Amino acid sequence: MNAIFLLILAILDLYKLVLIITIVMSWLFTFGVINRYNQVVDAVWNVCTALTEPVLRPIRNILPSMGGLDLSPLVVFFAILFLQNFIRYDLMPALT
Template structure:
Protein backbone atom coordinates (compact mmCIF):
# COMPACT_ATOMS: atom_id res chain seq x y z
CA UNK A 1 0.00 0.00 0.00
CA UNK A 2 1.27 3.46 -0.93
CA UNK A 3 1.33 5.91 2.01
CA UNK A 4 -0.85 9.01 1.71
CA UNK A 5 2.07 11.49 2.12
CA UNK A 6 3.31 10.15 -1.22
CA UNK A 7 0.20 11.60 -2.88
CA UNK A 8 0.77 14.92 -1.11
CA UNK A 9 4.31 14.98 -2.49
CA UNK A 10 3.05 14.31 -6.02
CA UNK A 11 0.49 17.11 -5.65
CA UNK A 12 3.16 19.53 -4.39
CA UNK A 13 5.49 18.71 -7.29
CA UNK A 14 2.69 19.18 -9.83
CA UNK A 15 1.70 22.45 -8.18
CA UNK A 16 5.28 23.74 -8.31
CA UNK A 17 5.57 22.69 -11.95
CA UNK A 18 2.45 24.68 -12.82
CA UNK A 19 4.08 27.72 -11.20
CA UNK A 20 7.17 27.16 -13.37
CA UNK A 21 4.93 27.06 -16.46
CA UNK A 22 3.30 30.34 -15.43
CA UNK A 23 6.75 31.89 -14.91
CA UNK A 24 7.78 30.71 -18.38
CA UNK A 25 4.69 32.26 -19.98
CA UNK A 26 5.08 35.60 -18.19
CA UNK A 27 8.81 35.75 -18.90
CA UNK A 28 8.25 35.00 -22.59
CA UNK A 29 5.78 37.89 -22.79
CA UNK A 30 8.14 40.22 -20.96
CA UNK A 31 11.04 39.21 -23.20
CA UNK A 32 9.01 39.61 -26.40
CA UNK A 33 7.82 43.10 -25.37
CA UNK A 34 11.38 44.01 -24.34
CA UNK A 35 10.43 44.72 -20.73
CA UNK A 36 13.21 42.49 -19.47
CA UNK A 37 16.45 41.78 -21.27
CA UNK A 38 18.35 38.50 -21.60
CA UNK A 39 21.63 40.39 -21.42
CA UNK A 40 21.02 40.60 -17.68
CA UNK A 41 22.73 37.55 -16.15
CA UNK A 42 19.99 36.91 -13.58
CA UNK A 43 17.23 37.08 -16.18
CA UNK A 44 19.18 34.82 -18.51
CA UNK A 45 19.85 32.27 -15.76
CA UNK A 46 16.18 32.18 -14.76
CA UNK A 47 15.08 31.93 -18.40
CA UNK A 48 17.47 29.05 -19.16
CA UNK A 49 16.36 27.21 -16.00
CA UNK A 50 12.68 27.65 -16.79
CA UNK A 51 13.21 26.52 -20.38
CA UNK A 52 15.20 23.49 -19.25
CA UNK A 53 12.32 22.49 -16.97
CA UNK A 54 9.43 23.11 -19.38
CA UNK A 55 10.75 22.53 -22.90
CA UNK A 56 11.07 18.71 -22.72
CA UNK A 57 7.37 18.49 -21.87
CA UNK A 58 6.13 21.26 -24.16
CA UNK A 59 8.04 20.23 -27.30
CA UNK A 60 5.92 17.08 -27.92
CA UNK A 61 2.76 19.10 -27.26
CA UNK A 62 3.84 21.73 -29.81
CA UNK A 63 4.62 19.03 -32.37
CA UNK A 64 1.18 17.46 -31.89
CA UNK A 65 -0.90 20.64 -32.02
CA UNK A 66 -1.78 22.25 -35.35
CA UNK A 67 -0.43 25.70 -36.19
CA UNK A 68 -2.53 28.56 -34.86
CA UNK A 69 -0.77 31.33 -36.75
CA UNK A 70 1.97 32.20 -34.29
CA UNK A 71 -0.09 31.63 -31.14
CA UNK A 72 1.43 29.01 -28.86
CA UNK A 73 -1.27 27.27 -26.84
CA UNK A 74 1.00 24.49 -25.59
CA UNK A 75 1.26 26.06 -22.09
CA UNK A 76 -2.53 25.97 -21.84
CA UNK A 77 -2.59 22.31 -22.84
CA UNK A 78 0.20 21.56 -20.37
CA UNK A 79 -1.59 23.36 -17.54
CA UNK A 80 -4.79 21.44 -18.33
CA UNK A 81 -2.78 18.22 -18.21
CA UNK A 82 -1.28 19.19 -14.86
CA UNK A 83 -4.75 20.02 -13.53
CA UNK A 84 -6.01 16.63 -14.72
CA UNK A 85 -3.09 14.82 -13.08
CA UNK A 86 -3.65 16.66 -9.80
CA UNK A 87 -7.33 15.75 -9.82
CA UNK A 88 -6.54 12.11 -10.60
CA UNK A 89 -3.95 12.08 -7.84
CA UNK A 90 -6.51 13.36 -5.33
CA UNK A 91 -9.12 10.89 -6.55
CA UNK A 92 -6.73 7.93 -6.16
CA UNK A 93 -5.64 9.15 -2.72
CA UNK A 94 -9.27 9.33 -1.61
CA UNK A 95 -10.00 5.83 -2.93
CA UNK A 96 -7.00 4.38 -1.12
CA UNK A 97 -7.85 6.18 2.13
CA UNK A 98 -11.32 4.58 2.26
Protein backbone atom coordinates (compact mmCIF):
# COMPACT_ATOMS: atom_id res chain seq x y z
CA MET A 1 0.00 0.00 0.00
CA ASN A 2 2.88 2.37 0.74
CA ALA A 3 4.25 1.82 -2.76
CA ILE A 4 1.03 3.21 -4.24
CA PHE A 5 1.21 6.27 -2.01
CA LEU A 6 4.85 6.81 -2.90
CA LEU A 7 3.99 6.55 -6.60
CA ILE A 8 1.21 9.14 -6.18
CA LEU A 9 3.60 11.44 -4.32
CA ALA A 10 6.20 11.08 -7.10
CA ILE A 11 3.60 11.86 -9.79
CA LEU A 12 2.51 14.95 -7.86
CA ASP A 13 6.16 16.05 -7.61
CA LEU A 14 6.54 15.66 -11.38
CA TYR A 15 3.36 17.66 -11.96
CA LYS A 16 4.71 20.45 -9.77
CA LEU A 17 7.86 20.46 -11.91
CA VAL A 18 5.81 20.67 -15.12
CA LEU A 19 3.80 23.51 -13.59
CA ILE A 20 6.98 25.44 -12.72
CA ILE A 21 8.39 24.86 -16.22
CA THR A 22 5.16 26.20 -17.74
CA ILE A 23 5.25 29.31 -15.54
CA VAL A 24 8.91 30.06 -16.30
CA MET A 25 8.44 29.49 -20.03
CA SER A 26 5.46 31.85 -20.13
CA TRP A 27 7.61 34.54 -18.46
CA LEU A 28 10.43 33.91 -20.92
CA PHE A 29 7.98 34.25 -23.83
CA THR A 30 6.61 37.49 -22.37
CA PHE A 31 10.04 39.06 -21.97
CA GLY A 32 11.28 37.86 -25.36
CA VAL A 33 14.07 35.65 -24.04
CA ILE A 34 12.87 32.61 -25.99
CA ASN A 35 10.47 32.32 -28.89
CA ARG A 36 8.14 29.63 -30.10
CA TYR A 37 9.75 29.44 -33.55
CA ASN A 38 12.33 27.08 -32.10
CA GLN A 39 11.00 23.54 -32.57
CA VAL A 40 12.35 22.22 -29.26
CA VAL A 41 10.91 25.14 -27.29
CA ASP A 42 7.58 24.77 -29.06
CA ALA A 43 7.47 21.02 -28.37
CA VAL A 44 8.23 21.50 -24.67
CA TRP A 45 5.62 24.28 -24.47
CA ASN A 46 2.96 22.14 -26.16
CA VAL A 47 3.57 19.21 -23.81
CA CYS A 48 3.55 21.41 -20.70
CA THR A 49 0.39 23.28 -21.65
CA ALA A 50 -1.34 20.04 -22.62
CA LEU A 51 -0.62 18.72 -19.11
CA THR A 52 -1.46 21.87 -17.16
CA GLU A 53 -4.31 23.59 -19.03
CA PRO A 54 -7.04 21.06 -18.14
CA VAL A 55 -6.33 21.73 -14.46
CA LEU A 56 -5.70 25.48 -14.69
CA ARG A 57 -8.63 26.45 -16.93
CA PRO A 58 -11.45 25.71 -14.42
CA ILE A 59 -9.55 27.56 -11.70
CA ARG A 60 -9.09 30.57 -13.99
CA ASN A 61 -12.85 30.62 -14.53
CA ILE A 62 -13.48 30.72 -10.78
CA LEU A 63 -10.82 33.24 -9.74
CA PRO A 64 -11.54 36.93 -10.32
CA SER A 65 -9.44 38.82 -12.84
CA MET A 66 -6.32 40.30 -11.27
CA GLY A 67 -5.34 42.60 -14.13
CA GLY A 68 -3.18 40.24 -16.14
CA LEU A 69 -1.82 38.34 -13.12
CA ASP A 70 -2.68 34.65 -13.28
CA LEU A 71 -2.94 33.12 -9.82
CA SER A 72 -4.29 29.74 -10.92
CA PRO A 73 -0.86 28.01 -10.94
CA LEU A 74 -0.34 29.19 -7.37
CA VAL A 75 -3.68 27.70 -6.33
CA VAL A 76 -2.84 24.39 -8.00
CA PHE A 77 0.64 24.37 -6.46
CA PHE A 78 -0.76 24.88 -2.95
CA ALA A 79 -3.44 22.25 -3.56
CA ILE A 80 -0.75 19.76 -4.56
CA LEU A 81 1.29 20.60 -1.46
CA PHE A 82 -1.80 20.13 0.71
CA LEU A 83 -2.59 16.80 -0.95
CA GLN A 84 0.99 15.57 -0.57
CA ASN A 85 1.07 16.50 3.11
CA PHE A 86 -2.31 14.84 3.65
CA ILE A 87 -1.08 11.63 2.03
CA ARG A 88 2.31 11.69 3.74
CA TYR A 89 1.29 12.63 7.29
CA ASP A 90 -2.35 11.56 7.64
CA LEU A 91 -3.24 8.83 5.17
CA MET A 92 -0.06 6.73 5.09
CA PRO A 93 0.33 6.43 8.88
CA ALA A 94 -3.36 5.62 9.31
CA LEU A 95 -3.21 2.73 6.84
CA THR A 96 0.07 1.16 7.95
